[in-house]
Amino acid sequence: MKLTSLPSSASKWAAIATFSATAFLSGLALPTTARDITAAQTWISPLPGVRPVITSYHPDGKSTKRGGVQKPAGAHMGVDFIATFGEEIRAPQDGVISYIGTVNQIPIVVLTHLDQLVLRRTTYLPASTDFTIGHPVIQGENFARVAPIFHCARPCLHWGERIGNKYSNPMKHLGKAVLLPRLD
Numbered sequence: 001m002k003l004t005s006l007p008s009s010a011s012k013w014a015a016i017a018t019f020s021a022t023a024f025l026s027g028l029a030l031p032t033t034a035r036d037i038t039a040a041q042t043w044i045s046p047l048p049g050v051r052p053v054i055t056s057y058h059p060d061g062k063s064t065k066r067g068g069v070q071k072p073a074g075a076h077m078g079v080d081f082i083a084t085f086g087e088e089i090r091a092p093q094d095g096v097i098s099y100i101g102t103v104n105q106i107p108i109v110v111l112t113h114l115d116q117l118v119l120r121r122t123t124y125l126p127a128s129t130d131f132t133i134g135h136p137v138i139q140g141e142n143f144a145r146v147a148p149i150f151h152c153a154r155p156c157l158h159w160g161e162r163i164g165n166k167y168s169n170p171m172k173h174l175g176k177a178v179l180l181p182r183l184d
Contacts, residue, residue, distance in 0.1 A: 043092045043173035044140060046124060046159050047081055054152050055080040057169040077167040078123065078160030080152050088142040089124050089157060092173065097135045097143065106151055109144045111137065122170060123160040126151050 045051060059075045091111060098121065099110035108125040126147035137143045146157050161170040 044090065045081075045174055046089050046092050046122075047083060047087065047157060048090070051081040051083075053079050053081060053171070054154070054156050057171060059167060078158050079169070079171055080156040080158050083146045083155050083157040085146055085148040085155050087146045087157075089127055089144040089146060091137040091139055091141050091143055092122065092159075092170075094138050095122070095136070097129065097131055097133055097137065100129060100131075100133060106149055107147045111143070118163050121162045123158070123162070125158045127157070 055076050057076060057079050059077060089109075093111075093113050095111035095113040097109060098112040099108070101108060103125065106126050107128050108123055109127040109129050110124075111122050113120040113122065124144055126149040127144040128147045129144040131137075131143060135143070146155065151158050159170050161168045
């Protein structure tokens with residue numbers, strides 16, 4: 001078997017590299033419409049109506065590493081809304097139920113959102129659902145209920161968000177929050 005020689009000209013290699021990179025990056029570019037942009041920016045609260053926040057998002061604290069994720073100890077990595085046991089929880093954005101289980105003996109439901117650029121998950125606890133992992137939900141659909149277990153000093157719903165492996169404040173999707181004094 002005779003090997004043929006490859007072009008040795010630097011300009012030919014530059015052209016091949018440019019073409020290859022362009023073809024690769026073009027495959028990554030996903031079409032976006034004005035409707036997609038609007039939908040991606042518009043979220044709704046997981047609970048209907050105006051909900052005071054009992055505990056706000058505050059990631060400050062001493063940093064620890066759990067499960068490969070940096071998390072400040074003593075921090076609150078989400079927001080706690082006043083809720084009622086059994087109250088329906090609605091999807092703030094389209095997604096798929098990706099986890100149903102417990103964390104520290106508190107039932108939790110996790111949605112993975114259909115974001116084209118990053119892995120975005122939102123967490124809800126205490127929460128229970130009749131659906132199974134993999135069930136798709138559309139924005140506004142009731143997918144879980146506030147479970148009758150105390151996470152706060154009174155019935156509440158904890159709503160958290162992770163983008164990739166970093167926690168994020170989910171309230172950024174809704175605007176300003178109304179804070180109540182803590183009852184601890």
